[in-house]
Amino acid sequence: MTENSTKGTLFQSIKFTDWPTVKEALISKDVGGVFILAPMAMQLVADGVPIKVVYLGHRDGTAIVVGKESNIHDFGDLAGKTVAIPSRYANQNVLMHRLMREWNMAENSIDLREVPPPEHPTALLAGAIDAYIVGEPFAAKAEVDGFGRVLYQASELWPDFISCVLVVRQDLIDEQPELIQELVTGIAKSGKWLDEDLEHRLDAAEVAGKRYYFQPPELLKHVLSKPPDRVRYTRLTPLKEEFDEIMELAFEIGVLSRRVAFEEYADDSFAGGVEGASWDLKALPRPEGWDKGGVR
Amino acid sequence: MKLKVAIGALAWALLISVMHVHLNIGWGSFSDRIAVMRGQQRAELMIGFLPVT
Numbered sequence: 001m002t003e004n005s006t007k008g009t010l011f012q013s014i015k016f017t018d019w020p021t022v023k024e025a026l027i028s029k030d031v032g033g034v035f036i037l038a039p040m041a042m043q044l045v046a047d048g049v050p051i052k053v054v055y056l057g058h059r060d061g062t063a064i065v066v067g068k069e070s071n072i073h074d075f076g077d078l079a080g081k082t083v084a085i086p087s088r089y090a091n092q093n094v095l096m097h098r099l100m101r102e103w104n105m106a107e108n109s110i111d112l113r114e115v116p117p118p119e120h121p122t123a124l125l126a127g128a129i130d131a132y133i134v135g136e137p138f139a140a141k142a143e144v145d146g147f148g149r150v151l152y153q154a155s156e157l158w159p160d161f162i163s164c165v166l167v168v169r170q171d172l173i174d175e176q177p178e179l180i181q182e183l184v185t186g187i188a189k190s191g192k193w194l195d196e197d198l199e200h201r202l203d204a205a206e207v208a209g210k211r212y213y214f215q216p217p218e219l220l221k222h223v224l225s226k227p228p229d230r231v232r233y234t235r236l237t238p239l240k241e242e243f244d245e246i247m248e249l250a251f252e253i254g255v256l257s258r259r260v261a262f263e264e265y266a267d268d269s270f271a272g273g274v275e276g277a278s279w280d281l282k283a284l285p286r287p288e289g290w291d292k293g294g295v296r
Numbered sequence: 297m298k299l300k301v302a303i304g305a306l307a308w309a310l311l312i313s314v315m316h317v318h319l320n321i322g323w324g325s326f327s328d329r330i331a332v333m334r335g336q337q338r339a340e341l342m343i344g345f346l347p348v349t
Contacts, residue, residue, distance in 0.1 A: 009339040016346050025344055034344035117346070164346075172341075179339055212345075 009182055013212065018116055019087050026051060026169070033168035033183070038243070039250040040089035041167045045265040046258050050170035052267040053238050055184050057164030058191075061223075061231030062092055062154035063139035066131045067124060068147050075099050075152070084115035084123055084132035088255055091163050092133045092154075094246055097253045099157060107253070124148060135163050136223040136231055137215055144222050153230065160235070162242060173267060181270050188274035191233030198228055237271035 014031060016022045019040065025031045027049055035057045036044075044051055064083075066072040072081065085093045096112055115123055120132040121141040131151065132139075142148020154161035166187065168180055193200050201224035209217035223230060240262045250256045317326045 009341065012340065012342050014342055014344050016344050019346065022344050022346060030342070031344040032341040035346065166343075176339070179341055183341060183343070 009179060011183060011186070015212065017118070019089065026167070029169065032172050032179075033166055035164045036167050037087060037090045038162050038165045038246055039091060039094060039255050040087070041165055042247055042250065042260045042265050043089060043256055044167075046256060046260050051167045051265070052170060052173055053165045053167050053243075053265055054173075054180060054267055054270045055166040055187055056162055056236035056238060057166060059160050059162060059232045059235060060153065060155040060229070061136045062095075062133065062161055062163055063136075064131055064133045064151040064154075064157075065120075065124065065139050065142050065148045066151045068142075068149045070130070070149065072131060072151060075103050076105070078131060079105055079109045080111075081130035082111040082113060082128075084120050084129045084134070085112050086117045086120075086134050087114055091161070091246060092135070093255065094249045094253065095154065095158055095161070096133060098249055121145065121148065137213070137219050140219060140223045140226075140230075144219055155229075160242070162246065165238065177270075181273075184270040185274050188234075188236065188271075191236060194224075194233045198225060201225055201228065235275070237275050238266045238268050240266075240268075 014025075016025070016034075019037065022034050022036060023040070023044065026034055026036075026044070033054075038053070041051065041053050064075075064078075072078060083096065085096060087093065093112065096110065097107065100107060100109060113129065115129070115132070117134050117138050120129075120134045120138050123129045124132055124142055125145075125147050133154075139150065143150055154163075166184075168183070173180055194204055202221050205220035205224050206217045209215050209220045213220065243262050243266060247256065247260055247262075251259050317323065
């Protein structure tokens, strides 16, 4: 997220550490939009919160991680084990249930426990859990620190896996659509820039690690380069058929209180004009002190 | 002669300035700074995120 868009709008990012606070900030209009879990966005709409999914945060970028010396070698070995998930409203939770069905396992054959994402690696190291499924960089954390092993990348299990989506408030869509378009276009440009060159990814790891994530840049470099398509930032238009599948599964496992139609919670009109567009991305402006850290 | 030198210097300075904005600053950021200098209010949008990709 940049503070300096190409049109001069001041986009500022605010970091949260847990999903409930994100939800509250959206409801209280402290934020115009958030990157939020896809099923959570659906449930917020089911609860009457006026928001819309306008773009995806990324594709793939999730992994199931087990201990390095663990005797877990495929999904079936997770039966009877304890696995951490980021939230019951996470698509990672939906994926675990989808896999249990594919492997003909009972719904309760794996003990799924909600654990805040930053605590997944330490919980594995401490032996409190047998495995975890989470978005990056916490999946790679155990791998880089030498005590974890990736059992599966989400892309192996659910191609084009969706985790975080960008939701914005409906009042902003109605009253300031040009602002939302500017935001979506900016994210699309950033994604294209990231995906077109490995050097860009390594550069981004430096900036994001120091300024936004407060994570070692080396960890983010690992995430963004090993392999380069571990997380993808293009093809981020919300597609109805993909969301319908997530929604149906989330409803069936009791995450959603009711079925929600795609049109109720998504507005793909802002993404329409940016998919496949080409931009000259060689001269991205960098604000002064971009590498010195600091985020609200 | 003096006039030609003055015009040439001015054109050169203008060219260098334009190239500087284009290559080092970016036109978006430049117009942003001009807007701030003129006291025009910028649109703002706060976006929340959790550091998970």
